[in-house]
Amino acid sequence: MTALDLIVFSDLDGTLLDHATYDWSPARPALDRLAALDVPVVLASSKTAAEIAPLRREMGLERWPAIVENGAGLLPAGQGADAPGPEYPRLRAVLKGLPETLRAGFEGFGDWSDAEVARRTGLPPESAxxxxxxxxxxxxxxxxxxxxxxxxxxxxxxxGVSARLGGRYLTLSFGGTKADRMAELATSLGRTRMVALGDAPNDAEMLTTADIGVVIANPHGPGLPELPGEAAGRIRRSTKTGPAGWNEMILPLVSDQADTPAG
Known part of the structure; x- marks a missing residue:
């Protein structure tokens, strides 16, 4: 029997990771508290499995799966990633098979070198x-x-390929969103109450799908308008930014849940 019937889904950049330094240590007290209560913390990001695996290991979250590439796939618990998965070559093959008049307008990460991705995204070379x-x-x-x-x-x-237009990129996949993965993982891990934390418009679907959504303050981003359920308290907002805001919101939320008798 678990100590607390809860599962936490968290965005990374600007949420659990500081916008400027990518530090997550201000959230350590909340992460330690969740670990003590055996609450799964599922990282959910646009990042690849190769990017998330070392972060997950550093945070001590390897025992839980992660949602990668904005929900297009999952990184299983305890697994690393150092090579492309089978769906990616299939996706590139679909692109290659399009008429040149259609294909010519699109350039993706697979068309660029590591150095070009670093130049276009501002990522350090290893991150690119x-x-x-x-x-x-x-x-x-x-x-x-x-x-x-x-x-x-x-x-x-x-x-069978879907295209989602974000703030910067047109992203192609065979489907799946962060929100799509949430109920799947909650069921597989035997939890019924979902908490989600995010800071940007592309997190809105995840936040509104959860039983409790937490908007982490991020003055560097476009921000989120008032969301459905916010007036009733189902969506909450931090006053602090990044991992400090994560810690600010999770610690009292967990205490409240722990003090609430099971229904």
Whole structure:
């Protein structure tokens, strides 16, 4: 029997990782408290498995799975990642098979070198290398007009590939979002109450899917408007930023849950 029927899903950049330094240590007290209560902490990010695996190990979260590439796939508990997964070559093959008039407008991570990814993203060289070890999805830039992009997206959809336009990238995958993975993992880990933490608009679906959503303050990003359930207290907001805000919100939340009798 678990000490607390809870599962925590957390975004990384700007949420559990500091926006500027990528430090997570201010959240250590909350992470230690969750570990003591045997509460799963599932990292959920746009990062690849190769990027998340060392972070997960450093945080002591290897016993839990992680949601990678914005929900396009999962990194199993205890597993590392140092090579592309089978879905990625299949995705690249679909791209290669498109008519050149459609394919020419799109450039993805698989078309760029590590140095080019570093230049375009601002990532350090080693981080850029890990970002290119993809398993489930292909982020890229559409360089054509809107009509061409619509035709490109339609051609991909006919072959089972979805395209999601984010703040910077058009990301291709065979489907799946962070929110899609949440109930799947909660069920497999035997938990019924879900908490999710994030800082950006692409976290909104995850936050509203959870029983309790936590918006971590991030003055460097576009921010999140008021979300459904916020007026009723189901969505909460931190006053501190990054991992300090994570710690600020999780410690009292866990205490409240621990003090609430099971229904």
């Amino acid at each position: 290398r890990l970002a290119r070890i993809r398993a489930f999805s292909e982020p890229g830039i559409w360089g054509g007009d809107d009509a061409g992009r619509d035709a490109f997206v339609a051609a991909l959809a006919a072959q």
